[in-house]
Amino acid sequence: NAGVTQTPKFQVLKTGQSMTLQCAQDMNHNSMYWYRQDPGMGLRLIYYSASEGTTDKGEVPNGYNVSRLNKREFSLRLESAAPSQTSVYFCASSEAWPFYNEQFFGPGTRLTVL
Amino acid sequence: TQLLEQSPQFLSIQEGENLTVYCNSSSVFSSLQWYRQEPGEGPVLLVTVVTGGEVKKLKRLTFQFGDARKDSSLHITAAQPGDTGLYLCAGAGETSGSRLTFGEGTQLTVNP
Numbered sequence: 001n002a003g004v005t006q007t008p009k010f011q012v013l014k015t016g017q018s019m020t021l022q023c024a025q026d027m028n029h030n031s032m033y034w035y036r037q038d039p040g041m042g043l044r045l046i047y048y049s050a051s052e053g054t055t056d057k058g059e060v061p062n063g064y065n066v067s068r069l070n071k072r073e074f075s076l077r078l079e080s081a082a083p084s085q086t087s088v089y090f091c092a093s094s095e096a097w098p099f100y101n102e103q104f105f106g107p108g109t110r111l112t113v114l
Numbered sequence: 115t116q117l118l119e120q121s122p123q124f125l126s127i128q129e130g131e132n133l134t135v136y137c138n139s140s141s142v143f144s145s146l147q148w149y150r151q152e153p154g155e156g157p158v159l160l161v162t163v164v165t166g167g168e169v170k171k172l173k174r175l176t177f178q179f180g181d182a183r184k185d186s187s188l189h190i191t192a193a194q195p196g197d198t199g200l201y202l203c204a205g206a207g208e209t210s211g212s213r214l215t216f217g218e219g220t221q222l223t224v225n226p
Contacts, residue, residue: 004156031212040123042202042218043157050212058213090156094212100145100164101212103204105156 002026006091006106013081013113021076021109023091031094031101032074033058034066036087037108043090049074081113116141116207120217127193128225135188135220137203143215144208146179146186151200151219193224 004025013019025032033048035058045058047066055066063085065077074093078085088110092103121136137146145164149157161170163179163186170177174197176189190197200221204214 040218043216045213048213092156096212100147100162101206101214102147102159102162103149103157103214105158107156108154 004091004093004104004106006089006109008109009107010110011112013078013111015082015113017081018077018079019081019111020078021089021091021111022073023075023106024073025091025093025104026072027093027095027104028071029093029095029104030071031096032068033092033094033103034064034074034076035090035092036060036085037090038087046076046089081111083113085111086113087111116143116205116210116215118203118205118215118217120201120203120220122220123218124221124223126223126225129194130192131224133190133193133222135201135222136185137187137205137217138185139205139215140184141205142183142208143205144183145206146183147204147206147214148177148186148188149202149204151202152198157200157202190222193222195224195226198222198224 034046035043049068052071091106094101094103148160151157166181168179174191200219203217
């Protein structure tokens with residue numbers, strides 16, 4: 001039972017390059033999330049998927065796209081990376097009932113955009 | 115937009131001291147969660163409180179949900195170096211579906 005897994009763990013991109021961050025969960029959760037974490041700014045929601053087949057914007061969606069590939073997998077794509085997207089990215093999953101959407105996080109992807 | 119304000123932002127104490135971290139909002143939450151995050155890792159859930167006035171204890175950690183469900187506190191008794199980490203509160207709004215609102219976190223350092 002791996003919980004939430006993310007790949008890659010580290011990535012360095014040049015401005016303008018694209019990449020996809022992968023996330024998978026094996027807890028059969030309906031909801032999945034992508035956050036970014038920057039110093040002094042806590043966790044900010046980029047996109048989320050309340051259930052398979054749906055995706056919605058969070059607080060900071062500009063410059064990102066997502067795909068809920070199936071119930072297990074939720075990917076985040078940067079089409080044209082910018083230095084402002086340098087951050088640590090976390091994927092999480094949750095189940096609403098009876099678990100109050102308690103979130104389980106992956107280990108994170110540390111992204112640097114030069 | 116629901117906001118959660120945590121205080122203090124940074125806390126550095128000696129082993130054995132007690133401390134309290136606060137999480138405040140002007141909004142009502144249907145439930146509130148506390149997470150701890152260690153360097154290089156993702157946040158890990160510590161507790162969920164759902165009833166106004168509820169108190170939960172986890173060893174030396176005591177969590178309280180305000181009567182009006184707008185605020186919460188985390189009290190640590192006799193802090194140990196292993197308690198060092200970033201503590202995050204997160205609230206589920208009554209109309210926010212599966213989304214959580216996270217506070218900015220309290221960075222706790224417990225010195226031996």
